[in-house]
Amino acid sequence: MATIKLKNVIKRFNEVETIHGVDLDLQDGEFVVFVGPSGCGKSTLLRLIAGLEDITDGDLLIGDVNMNQVAPADRGVAMVFQSYALYPHMTVEENMSFGLRMNGADPALIKERVSHAADILQLKSMLNRKPKQLSGGQRQRVAIGRAIVREPKVFLFDEPLSNLDAELRVDMRIQIAKLHQQLSATMVYVTHDQVEAMTLADKIVVLKDGNVEQVGSPMALYHNPVNEFVAGFIGSPKMNFLDAKVSAVNAQDLTISIGDQQITLPAIANTCSVGDKVKVGVRPEHLTAHDEDSSFKIQVSVDVAEHLGGVSFLYASYQGKSLTLEVSGNDLSRHGDLIDVGAQLSHCYLFNEKSQSILERPVPSRS
Structure with a gap:
C-alpha cells in the first residue's frame, strides 16, 4: 500500500482560498477519517488527493512520489462516492x-x-x-467492490453511507471496518458524522473552514481536545458548555464563577486575568444529578426526556442555554422538572471564550 503526505497544501478557486496550508502525514495501512461540518473542506481535500482537483500550492506525495502533475488514473487510488454510480444495464459482475x-x-x-x-x-x-434488483446497501457494496478489483494503493471514500437509512448505515460501517482489517489498506474516509469517525478511524483529522484543527486517535481527541470546536464536535451527544468568569487569580490557584458559585482550581499555565470570560466544558455522561461529590451544582429545567431503555437523555435549559445529561434508563424525570446537577472537576475542561483554545487542564488529562 502507501503513505500519503500533504505539505503546505493550498487550494484556491479563483481568488477564494478554501484549503489553507494543510500539512498531514498519513501512514501506510491507516484508516484516516476527515471529519467536520459542511463546507469545512474535507471533500475538497479528498479530491485533491484523488487528482480530481488541482493543487494550487504545496505538494502531495503518495508512497514518496510527488503526485501534483500525475493524472488521477495513474495515482494508484480508487474512489467510492456518495452516489453509487453503477451502470444500470450491466450486471454486478460487469459493473465491478x-x-x-x-x-x-x-x-x-x-x-x-x-x-x-x-x-x-x-x-x-x-x-x-x-x-435495480439490489438494495441500497448492496449497491454500495458493488461500488466498493469495483474499487477493490483495481487493487489500488489507496482507497478514498467520500461520504459513502449518506444515502442509506440508519440501520443500513450501521451495517455498512461494520462492513467497511472489516474490509480494512482484511485488506490492511490505506483508507481515507470523508464524513460529517462524528459517530462514523469515532468508530472507523485509526486517526481522525478534524477540519474547520479549510484548516486542520486537530489530528489524533479517536480517544485522544475525545479526552484531550485542543479547543472548544473539537471538544464540541467530537462526542455524541456533544459536550455541554457553561459560561463562567475569572473572579480571582494568584500564583497558587484560579477562581471562576458559575452563576452565584465560586470554584477554585489549581493554578494553570495559561495567562488569565480577573474578568476574563471562560467556558467550562462537561460531557453529558459527566453532568450528573443528585451527586453529593460534585465540585459545583446548578439547577436546570428539563425540556425533553428521551428514554431509550438502558439509558436516557435529558435535554434541559440553564440560563437560556441548552444542556444534555446522560442518565440511567430508570430515571423518571419529565418535562418541566427542576433538578440539581453538577460535575466533578476531574471531568471538566476550561476554554478561553475569546480564542476558544483550551486552558491547561486543572487536573491531569486522561489519555
Whole structure:
C-alpha cells in the first residue's frame, strides 16, 4: 500500500482560498477519517488527493512520489462516492469488472479479482443481478467492490453511507471496518458524522473552514481536545458548555464563577486575568444529578426526556442555554422538572471564550 503526505497544501478557486496550508502525514495501512461540518473542506481535500482537483500550492506525495502533475488514473487510488454510480444495464459482475476491462486486463485476472472481491463483500450470489434488483446497501457494496478489483494503493471514500437509512448505515460501517482489517489498506474516509469517525478511524483529522484543527486517535481527541470546536464536535451527544468568569487569580490557584458559585482550581499555565470570560466544558455522561461529590451544582429545567431503555437523555435549559445529561434508563424525570446537577472537576475542561483554545487542564488529562 502507501503513505500519503500533504505539505503546505493550498487550494484556491479563483481568488477564494478554501484549503489553507494543510500539512498531514498519513501512514501506510491507516484508516484516516476527515471529519467536520459542511463546507469545512474535507471533500475538497479528498479530491485533491484523488487528482480530481488541482493543487494550487504545496505538494502531495503518495508512497514518496510527488503526485501534483500525475493524472488521477495513474495515482494508484480508487474512489467510492456518495452516489453509487453503477451502470444500470450491466450486471454486478460487469459493473465491478468495468475498469479492468477498459484497461484490457486479462480475462482470467478479471475473473479472479471479481471473485475475490465478491467473496469479501458477500456478493457471490448477486453477480448476475442488475442494480435495480439490489438494495441500497448492496449497491454500495458493488461500488466498493469495483474499487477493490483495481487493487489500488489507496482507497478514498467520500461520504459513502449518506444515502442509506440508519440501520443500513450501521451495517455498512461494520462492513467497511472489516474490509480494512482484511485488506490492511490505506483508507481515507470523508464524513460529517462524528459517530462514523469515532468508530472507523485509526486517526481522525478534524477540519474547520479549510484548516486542520486537530489530528489524533479517536480517544485522544475525545479526552484531550485542543479547543472548544473539537471538544464540541467530537462526542455524541456533544459536550455541554457553561459560561463562567475569572473572579480571582494568584500564583497558587484560579477562581471562576458559575452563576452565584465560586470554584477554585489549581493554578494553570495559561495567562488569565480577573474578568476574563471562560467556558467550562462537561460531557453529558459527566453532568450528573443528585451527586453529593460534585465540585459545583446548578439547577436546570428539563425540556425533553428521551428514554431509550438502558439509558436516557435529558435535554434541559440553564440560563437560556441548552444542556444534555446522560442518565440511567430508570430515571423518571419529565418535562418541566427542576433538578440539581453538577460535575466533578476531574471531568471538566476550561476554554478561553475569546480564542476558544483550551486552558491547561486543572487536573491531569486522561489519555
